[in-house]
Amino acid sequence: MDILKGHKSKIFAAVFIAIIGVGFGVIPYFSVAAIINNLVAKNANLNNYYPYIFAVFVGFLASILFHEISTIISHNLAYRIIEDKRKLLADKLSKISMGEVERKSSGQWSQFMVETLDKMEKPIAHVIPEVIANIFIPIVLIITIFIMDWRIGIANLLTIPLGLLFSMLMMRGYEEKSKRYQEAAKAMNTTMVEYVNGIKVIKAFNKSASSFGKFRKTVEENKNAMLDWYLSVCFSMTATMETIPSTMVFVLPASLYFFMKGSVEVGTLITCILLSYASYKPLIKAMSHMETIANIKVVFEEIKKIMEIPNLKRGEEVRDIKSYDVEFKDVTFAYEESKNVLNNISFKANENELTAIVGNSGSGKSTITKLIAGFWNVSNGEILIGKTNLNELPLKQNMELVSYVSQENFLFNKTILENLKMAKEDASMDEIKEACEKASCYNFIKGLPNGYETIVGKGGANLSGGEKQRIAIARCFLKNSPIVLLDEATAYSDPDNESVIQQSIDKLIKDKTVIMVAHRLSTIVNANKIIVVDNGEIVEEGSHKQLLELNGRYKKMWDAYTESKEIEVI
Ligand SMILES: Nc1ncnc2c1ncn2[C@@H]1O[C@H](COP(=O)(O)OP(=O)(O)OP(=O)(O)O)[C@@H](O)[C@H]1O
Numbered sequence: 001m002d003i004l005k006g007h008k009s010k011i012f013a014a015v016f017i018a019i020i021g022v023g024f025g026v027i028p029y030f031s032v033a034a035i036i037n038n039l040v041a042k043n044a045n046l047n048n049y050y051p052y053i054f055a056v057f058v059g060f061l062a063s064i065l066f067h068e069i070s071t072i073i074s075h076n077l078a079y080r081i082i083e084d085k086r087k088l089l090a091d092k093l094s095k096i097s098m099g100e101v102e103r104k105s106s107g108q109w110s111q112f113m114v115e116t117l118d119k120m121e122k123p124i125a126h127v128i129p130e131v132i133a134n135i136f137i138p139i140v141l142i143i144t145i146f147i148m149d150w151r152i153g154i155a156n157l158l159t160i161p162l163g164l165l166f167s168m169l170m171m172r173g174y175e176e177k178s179k180r181y182q183e184a185a186k187a188m189n190t191t192m193v194e195y196v197n198g199i200k201v202i203k204a205f206n207k208s209a210s211s212f213g214k215f216r217k218t219v220e221e222n223k224n225a226m227l228d229w230y231l232s233v234c235f236s237m238t239a240t241m242e243t244i245p246s247t248m249v250f251v252l253p254a255s256l257y258f259f260m261k262g263s264v265e266v267g268t269l270i271t272c273i274l275l276s277y278a279s280y281k282p283l284i285k286a287m288s289h290m291e292t293i294a295n296i297k298v299v300f301e302e303i304k305k306i307m308e309i310p311n312l313k314r315g316e317e318v319r320d321i322k323s324y325d326v327e328f329k330d331v332t333f334a335y336e337e338s339k340n341v342l343n344n345i346s347f348k349a350n351e352n353e354l355t356a357i358v359g360n361s362g363s364g365k366s367t368i369t370k371l372i373a374g375f376w377n378v379s380n381g382e383i384l385i386g387k388t389n390l391n392e393l394p395l396k397q398n399m400e401l402v403s404y405v406s407q408e409n410f411l412f413n414k415t416i417l418e419n420l421k422m423a424k425e426d427a428s429m430d431e432i433k434e435a436c437e438k439a440s441c442y443n444f445i446k447g448l449p450n451g452y453e454t455i456v457g458k459g460g461a462n463l464s465g466g467e468k469q470r471i472a473i474a475r476c477f478l479k480n481s482p483i484v485l486l487d488e489a490t491a492y493s494d495p496d497n498e499s500v501i502q503q504s505i506d507k508l509i510k511d512k513t514v515i516m517v518a519h520r521l522s523t524i525v526n527a528n529k530i531i532v533v534d535n536g537e538i539v540e541e542g543s544h545k546q547l548l549e550l551n552g553r554y555k556k557m558w559d560a561y562t563e564s565k566e567i568e569v570i
């Protein structure tokens with residue numbers, strides 16, 4: 001199996017040591033049988049018994065010891081496998097397109113990578129030693145009975161067909177029922193996430209009763225599905241579990257009968273009964289691990305599926321980039337096939353200039369910035385940085401060249417300082433201070449009781465939208481990459497801050513290519529170039545003055561904007 005790659009020596013060690021443990025584990029049975037045989041033979045010399053008693057202890061202790069060692073190795077193995085898989089998945093996420101990442105919500109990703117993988121620890125760690133012990137010991141015992149007396153050996157197997165019959169009963173409609181149960185669990189999970197995520201909206205619109213009703217229904221269905229499933233299998237499950245180990249029912253009368261007939265010695269009789277008694281319980285225990293193995297398989301199938309997602313196709317070699325103009329040449333892009341979000345877009349954002357993108361909501365502005373940031377590959381056409389096609393750059397170089405402040409700024413639930421240092425790990429405090437001052441967030445950070453050490457909360461929840469945005473801009477200053485993408489960077493800022501950020505952005509432009517998406521048109525009147533996007537197409541392009549003179553789409557937007565500003569002032 002692919003999942004065990006690179007761990008073969010550990011697996012081998014765990015299996016080998018578990019088998020040694022099993023070897024020791026069967027010694028006590030034979031020793032006890034030998035003691036009973038001696039007793040039956042009326043052997044009264046105590047010295048004859050000591051080696052057997054010693055063997056019982058040694059066998060017992062050594063089997064525990066080896067079982068423990070095997071378990072320790074397999075725990076170690078389990079933690080390593082999980083660590084490996086987590087690293088592999090995290091690395092994979094950075095290599096596939098955002099579209100693939102977004103197929104699962106962030107909650108689903110983290111649930112899979114944290115909780116689901118965590119649940120794998122116990123099964124992986126316990127399956128090897130326990131399955132081996134619980135299968136091998138019974139097999140050795142069953143074979144021994146056969147060797148001693150094949151007729152008792154057969155009697156010892158007679159409960160198996162009966163047990164199988166019950167287990168067939170148990171499996172009747174199993175798939176259907178387990179499907180219903182799984183679907184109910186999935187539905188409950190989805191409504192639960194929806195309910196918790198949407199709790200703000202639910203409260204704001206007073207929808208708690210109906211939303212809660214939906215949630216309650218799925219919880220009830222989950223209970224019903226589980227209960228139905230349990231009630232339908234409980235009889236046959238108990239019957240299977242109890243029938244198979246009840247070997248005494250056949251072994252006892254059979255061996256007594258052969259004993260009476262004189263074809264079995266009393267020693268064989270007692271040994272067989274003893275071994276038969278010990279032989280089946282462990283098998284049942286091993287059977288209970290089968291479900292665990294099936295669960296491990298499901299999770300590893302899922303991992304395999306993720307690993308098979310094709311990587312975003314990018315060049316391998318770092319390119320020498322001489323200039324940092326960003327040029328779109330006939331770029332067409334669709335998130336989902338057949339629905340183009342960008343159509344034949346062509347424009348050039350020059351180095352040392354501010355290029356602004358404006359347009360209605362949903363027109364494709366953010367999409368343009370995300371393509372430059374390397375989240376997706378274009379469907380048709382090309383994006384050039386300098387003279388190099390973006391697709392030829394390794395993703396890592398792409399990320400180094402571009403700083404991206406998105407509409408939804410995400411901060412990690414760490415301190416402000418740690419969030420800032422994500423842009424430059426070895427940044428000095430002076431550098432950090434300078435970046436914060438430029439992004440006009442220095443004062444607000446200083447004003448916090450814990451300053452830079454303030455924990456920002458999950459996703460930055462303890463900060464306001466504007467504060468998060470300014471920290472994201474400070475990150476941009478720290479990263480100091482030649483291309484800067486700002487998606488609605490001033491959207492949350494108050495007018496005072498807006499002008500400060502405006503000055504910061506002016507500073508940024510000096511030796512950078514800045515592309516800025518803006519709703520507040522006042523922030524881009526000085527842009528070197530304004531691109532007006534509508535429905536995935538560029539409809540106008542020019543400076544603020546040129547576009548006003550054109551008296552077209554931009555002029556309309558500007559008029560509407562200034563009107564709304566006046567209303568704001570009133
Ligand atoms: N991940 C995605 N998967 C599928 N469709 C998407 C995705 N992201 C955006 N879209 C769609 O692409 C179109 C353009 O979206 P985009 O975010 O670029 O618009 P925008 O101009 O930035 O809008 P806004 O001003 O509201 O931020 C929209 O119709 C949107 O629904």
Ligand SMILES: [Mg+2]
Pocket residue numbers: 365366367407487
């Ligand atoms: Mg947008």
